[in-house]
Amino acid sequence: MNHSRWKLTRERKLAEGLVESPEVVAERAEIRLAMAFAKAVYDRRKELGLSQAEVAERAGLTQAKISRVEGADAVPTLSLLRRLAHALDASLTIALDDDSEQVIFVAHSAA
Numbered sequence: 001m002n003h004s005r006w007k008l009t010r011e012r013k014l015a016e017g018l019v020e021s022p023e024v025v026a027e028r029a030e031i032r033l034a035m036a037f038a039k040a041v042y043d044r045r046k047e048l049g050l051s052q053a054e055v056a057e058r059a060g061l062t063q064a065k066i067s068r069v070e071g072a073d074a075v076p077t078l079s080l081l082r083r084l085a086h087a088l089d090a091s092l093t094i095a096l097d098d099d100s101e102q103v104i105f106v107a108h109s110a111a
Helices: 003-015 023-049 052-059 063-072 078-087
Strands: 091-098 099-107
Touching: 003 063, 023 052, 023 063, 023 091, 023 099, 052 063, 052 078
Parallel strands: none
Antiparallel strands: 091 099
């Protein structure tokens, strides 16, 4: 079964009156945030033309840890967020709302 069919099934169930529990809603929001962060790290790394190993070296981490971050498999600590922002030569902005998450790395200007 492909992902679009899962989404359609979920939407159909919601339309039929199924209400998701608060725990499921919270879990879904957490997953969206992890994926948004993973995408932001990946996009910034690619923008800089760096490999995972190069970012890991800059951040004092392992390549495996960068892979877990980009795969949304790691829950970042504040310390990790700071290290990644520094390694990616950027400031990190995270905006959280009830139904959306936005994670942006803003490149430091070359001064």
